[in-house]
């Protein structure tokens with residue numbers, strides 16, 4: 001488990017992380033979401049003892065990183081996978097890491113197997129593709145067989161197969177009872193991977209909840225198709241619904257749920273040919289909840305990047 005209490009980081013006058021309190025439970029994949037510059041990497045760096053908090057505390061299984069006797073046996077992290085010696089082979093890189101952290105060298109072959117790099121273990125890591133480099137970074141994180149794993153943007157730049165592989169691995173690690181904390185900009189991917197979410201904006205906590213709860217905060221719209229659209233539209237508007245055309249003899253209704261619409265149609269003898277409720281996506285929920293906290297945004301697609309006032 002990871003817990004952060006009033007975690008705060010200032011860089012000069014810049015408040016990167018602002019009294020952030022959250023918990024990352026074991027046995028679950030927890031997504032860490034926030035717009036660019038929200039403070040995700042800084043938070044992860046403080047959890048890993050790479051940045052000192054200005055205030056507050058982050059603990060891993062009850063201890064600050066510096067209090068853990070054999071850190072790599074407790075926590076593994078993928079922050080920047082490109083951090084490796086380009087002329088070393090994958091095997092030599094991991095062997096060096098194992099030796100310098102007093103981990104059993106036999107573990108190197110195990111983690112190479114887990115990440116699927118056994119066949120290329122003797123090749124120069126500098127010649128690896130992005131996906132292979134990412135796998136090698138994950139192998140390094142798994143080297144100490146840690147209970148807690150942090151991954152900062154692990155699927156960045158990966159192809160669909162690589163993304164699926166990471167999703168499957170995260171699930172497996174969580175199912176083994178480990179704590180898996182992962183930041184990503186790929187919200188559709190997070191919707192599939194994360195059980196829990198910690199959502200931040202401008203360094204502050206926006207919410208911590210399950211992914212299902214977060215998505216449930218989006219509005220429901222209902223698509224309704226009927227041969228008597230005019231009567232239906234007028235009636236639904238009189239009940240307070242917002243109705244707009246959706247082509248193909250259908251309307252999209254918000255402000256009323258499917259039961260209200262179905263009951264109204266039945267009571268007024270209006271035939272319905274379709275009645276389907278649509279919940280917003282994780283992306284919709286994210287944009288609704290973090291919109292006000294976005295540091296960098298464009299006013300229109302293709303327009304210049306503008307910085308909102310802080």
Ligand SMILES: Nc1ncnc2c1ncn2[C@@H]1O[C@H](COP(=O)(O)OP(=O)(O)OP(=O)(O)O)[C@@H](O)[C@H]1O
Nearest residue numbers: 011014015016034035036037038039040041042043
């Ligand atoms: N070493 C530093 N010195 C000064 N400012 C920093 C430093 N590191 C981060 N910041 C600032 O702190 C804020 C949070 O940055 P951070 O990288 O933690 O955000 P992030 O959520 O990981 O962003 P992204 O999603 O773009 O990677 C940003 O405004 C960033 O410019």
